[in-house]
Amino acid sequence: MIAAVAFVALIALGVPIAWVLVLTSLALIAQGGDWILLESLPQQLFGGIETYALLALPLFTLLGELMGAGGIGRRLLALAGALLPPLKGGLAYVNLLANVLMASVLGSTTAQITVMSRLAVPEMERAGHPRELSATITAAGGLLAPILPPSMNLIVFAAIAQLPVAELFVAGVVPGLVMAGLFVVVIARLARRHDLPPVAPAPMAERGRVIIAALPALCVPLIAVGSILTGLATPTEAAAVSACAAVLVGMGVYRELRLRDIPGALLRAAKGAGQVLFLVACAQLLGWVLTYSNLPAMTARLLQDLTQSPLVFLLLLNLMLLALGMIMEPIPAIILTAPVLLPVATDVYGIDPVAFGIVTCVNLTLGLLTPPVGAGLYTAALLTGTRPLGLARRLIPFFLAVLVTLLGLTVAAANPFAS
Template identity: 35%
Template sequence: MDLLILFGGFGLAILAGVPVAVSLGIASAGYLAFSGMPLVVIPQKMYAGMDVFVLLCIPGFILAGNLMNNGGITERIVRFATALVGWLRGGLGLTNVAGSMLFGGISGTAVADAASVGGMMIPGMVRAGYPAPFSAAITAASSTVGPMIPPSVPMIIVGALSGISVGKMFLAGAVPGILMGIAMMVTCYLIARRRNFPREPWQGFGELGRAFASAFWALAMTALIIVGLLSGYATPTETAVVACIYATFVGLFIYRELPVRKIPKIIVDSAVSSAAILALVGFANVFGYILAAERIPQMIASTVLSITDNKFLVILLINVLLLIIGTFMETIAALIILFVPLLHLATSVGIDPLHFATFAVLNLMLGLTTPPVGVCLFVCANIARLPLAPVVRAILPFLLTNIGVLLAVSYIPALSTWLPNTLMD
């Protein structure tokens, strides 16, 4: 009965349109009240979930991304991507994906990518003759690359939950993120050839060089983050602070497009975004504490292992579960609730924790592009001023492509483990 109240309350709150963080809090409070446990457990476990040093990375990287974005980064990255691939058939679609890959190294979040790149690219693609549903779909699909290429907020969450080095998590996502981008660009090109989408004129190597020079300081931020982590001179949290200082300097003195008067508002907006994520972390930690008290992780592991202890089948079952969960639960909430139980299951059949963490994050990123709670879908459909249905139909080829990359990363551990083990061991 207690678990019925827990899961029933959470499900009803979600169906009623209550935000995920609040839904977790309502369900947890109902469970504690019915079971006779003191409600003081809620603030205690919320604080315990948020009182993790590495989580300080989150406001740092969000602020750095917002500073760079308000300092003219999006336009420069799109210009460079257009000069690089815009001359191919379906060039603006390819530019969209390439821009998301480059922008992902700045923002660390898919929603920021979808809103920033989409705000420029979706209207531009429609004006150039691309169908609006396709324009919105490729923007939503490509935004999922952002959290795979460092820095990455979901990777920070996983590091805090599991004790895996955040630096290793960042590097583990790099190759899968690049594979996702390449796969979506190939899919876009094939669709563009079949549907005879337009291409942009080749602007010459001179424009390519000028566009690269213009975007250099923005792109260098990713290199700064990775070098800081690999050198051992800075922790992830310290790297995030350095990134904020760097972003402010570039925006004020190099690009000169970051007005000083806007900085307080950028800080406040970043604080609000960070607070929303950390509140979700706190409420999800309460929910996860209840699941642990009810021995749900052990039940999941024993149930799956009673079906099979074959590592390859367990990977398949985990992926199917996460794909289903990702369709109706927000990424960070799903990670906090399910990651530790599924990590226990994965390690029990010999799956490397770093490998598991990478394909788990990648899997849940796909949930951002699937209804009913695909946040990136809603953002891009709203920018394109379209109902959700045509965007969902248009995104299916890209979703299938990304599932193919997910399976490759799931069954070829070296795609996620080789780079961090080579550079950080």
């Protein structure tokens, strides 16, 4: 009880989530009187990030920085425009396809929305698309980053659950593409409702030049994702090779990445990855204390008293995660819930851990674009000059598309028709 009150009070006071996790761990130790655990705290704190899978996180963060500095992202956007036919509201589809291509490299919603807000929204405005609608589509496209590999959320879940990152990456491809397909349906309806202008067809020669110019940029996401899906490299190795490829393309082909830009990219990547890794370490510490206090077993007994159905369990889980995602970022939410609920899902209800991880990560992506905390929502609103609450209302059709995908994943994970 003391620990729960401390946790809520610290969150309400705005204490950084990493310190909330550490202080809650200390409160749990004090509440249980297990002072002997204090001797192992430093070891558990450092042990929380002694996972090979987590090495992919700073490398993919660096890859995103190098892509932005080397002009790769801009050429992927141009490639998306060259590949699509002249449709009504064509730039909206270009925006979505570019988000799919960028998601296969960046893996972070905030980073993706930042890049796409600078690249796509001004182009859509110049073509006659309302700014609010352009910002909405850009923000919605950012929901693909935590699902399509390489996803930072999936990397963190894999590290906590001790699962192969590659398995989660492969499992994230189909839900990500389904979400993208449903987004196409939403955009088609918006294009008709707002009478969006079509994109004038570019001459074949011009489209050919754009495609040829973008081929080196396209090699970077192909190396990152292809080497993982084919088993030629682990996610960590793929991230390292892709970062080297981004340097070669940015410096040797496009000549937009300069040697003096690399230290800044390294520093920004180190800061971003360091914050996440410290958060993971603190959360692993809390998970260790919770396990010692037998909380997973008590949670399992409580849920068993409520239901014996895997499907009902997953539906209750989704409701809880939707509420949690509205007040907490996805990675902290994953770190808090996975150590407690994953053993219950696998041991009590027989749910596959990879399927459980995909359901969890897809659910928590919505929190990135919902008030009051959604970092992606406020990033998109700030960079495009729109109101966050108005943007959230316009995103509702895209939210419904994600919920449809989530429902399908939930039914598949529960496998209610087995046996």
